[in-house]
Amino acid sequence: MFGGLIVGQGPSVMQTSKFLPADAGSQELYLVYGGAVSDPRGDDFSEPGDIEIIGIYSTYEDALDAWRGVSQRHIDEAFVKYRLVRIN
Numbered sequence: 001m002f003g004g005l006i007v008g009q010g011p012s013v014m015q016t017s018k019f020l021p022a023d024a025g026s027q028e029l030y031l032v033y034g035g036a037v038s039d040p041r042g043d044d045f046s047e048p049g050d051i052e053i054i055g056i057y058s059t060y061e062d063a064l065d066a067w068r069g070v071s072q073r074h075i076d077e078a079f080v081k082y083r084l085v086r087i088n
Contacts, residue, residue: 034082
């Protein structure tokens with residue numbers, strides 16, 4: 001089940017906590033993933049089977065650092081997008 005924070009290639013952060021169960025517990029896990037998108041204005045991956053999993057992190061700060069690092073390495077590639085999502 002995905003929910004939590006989504007960070008795109010820009011300044012916006014979207015809260016989607018309505019997808020988390022009320023008893024989700026105190027442990028937080030974050031997934032950083034991404035790859036080529038079919039349209040840089042959208043969120044559809046062109047080849048979902050080729051999505052790169054950067055990692056799963058136990059703190060938001062570690063996940064954000066990983067997202068920033070991988071996003072900066074692909075800053076000139078308009079058709080590559082990475083996301084950070086809370087997964088529990």
